[in-house]
Amino acid sequence: MLFLVIMIDLHCHSYFSDGELSPVALMNKAVDSRLRILALTDHDTLAGLAPLQDAARHSGITIINGIELSVCWKKYYIHLLGLNINPEEAELIALVNAQNQGRIQRALNISACLKGAGIHDAYQKACDIAGHERVGRPHFAQVLINEGLVPDMKSAFKRFLGQGKSAYVPTVWVGIENAITAIVKASGQAVIAHPSKYALTRTKLHELIRTFKAAGGEGLEVVSGDITVADTMELAGLCTRFDLLASTGSDYHGDSLSRIGLGHQRPLPVNCTPIWDQWNI
Ligand code: MN
Ligand code: MN
Ligand code: MN
Numbered sequence: 001m002l003f004l005v006i007m008i009d010l011h012c013h014s015y016f017s018d019g020e021l022s023p024v025a026l027m028n029k030a031v032d033s034r035l036r037i038l039a040l041t042d043h044d045t046l047a048g049l050a051p052l053q054d055a056a057r058h059s060g061i062t063i064i065n066g067i068e069l070s071v072c073w074k075k076y077y078i079h080l081l082g083l084n085i086n087p088e089e090a091e092l093i094a095l096v097n098a099q100n101q102g103r104i105q106r107a108l109n110i111s112a113c114l115k116g117a118g119i120h121d122a123y124q125k126a127c128d129i130a131g132h133e134r135v136g137r138p139h140f141a142q143v144l145i146n147e148g149l150v151p152d153m154k155s156a157f158k159r160f161l162g163q164g165k166s167a168y169v170p171t172v173w174v175g176i177e178n179a180i181t182a183i184v185k186a187s188g189q190a191v192i193a194h195p196s197k198y199a200l201t202r203t204k205l206h207e208l209i210r211t212f213k214a215a216g217g218e219g220l221e222v223v224s225g226d227i228t229v230a231d232t233m234e235l236a237g238l239c240t241r242f243d244l245l246a247s248t249g250s251d252y253h254g255d256s257l258s259r260i261g262l263g264h265q266r267p268l269p270v271n272c273t274p275i276w277d278q279w280n281i
Contacts, residue, residue: 011249
């Protein structure tokens, strides 16, 4: 099997969402990893894009403006990447603001639930860890660890934050079609992030892809983080079958949170058409 070798990473996070690194620190990593192209795809926020563009000036690395949107499709939560978006497009900004209101409200509700476990001001503590108010469950997991209620992230989800547990609060994210429309309106390309992570049956995954494509979606993340070669080959096959472009990213969140480093994901199989094929880079 042949692989396409190009130093590109189209999925990572900064401390503007749940990553550990500042845009400047992320840039230093990108230089160390000899990346040529890097997309920042923080969860439901555009806040890190301008700082990263600034940090990348004179680095020789091309920065792609991106985002990772949490969306609803039927009863599932799906992550959608928007690549090459214009971060100043009004409809996208409005969507992001609405998502964040939902995120903050959920965080307040999680905080209220955690009071029952004896943790006070969990929301404030999570915000202190994150450095911003748009906190997600990983930040609450860190609070639970700090308070000594659980030994690690995994048990925080297993005992408190995961679906069906005492501090689980469902969120109503934007619908997948609306999210794709906003991405396309912002001149971006929509990509289904880590498609093998949703535990969908093959039939359901195909149904998701059909809905996604009909709404204007263009790509699948064929390589994501430490995905297995078998899963990558299956996703590459789906790209061919549904005439979709292939994306690749490490989903890097920081050295202590991620198993593989920035830009260290496996290359794309050569039978894929890369999403950057038509980019002016
Ligand atoms: Mn994340
Ligand atoms: Mn994700
Ligand atoms: Mn991600």
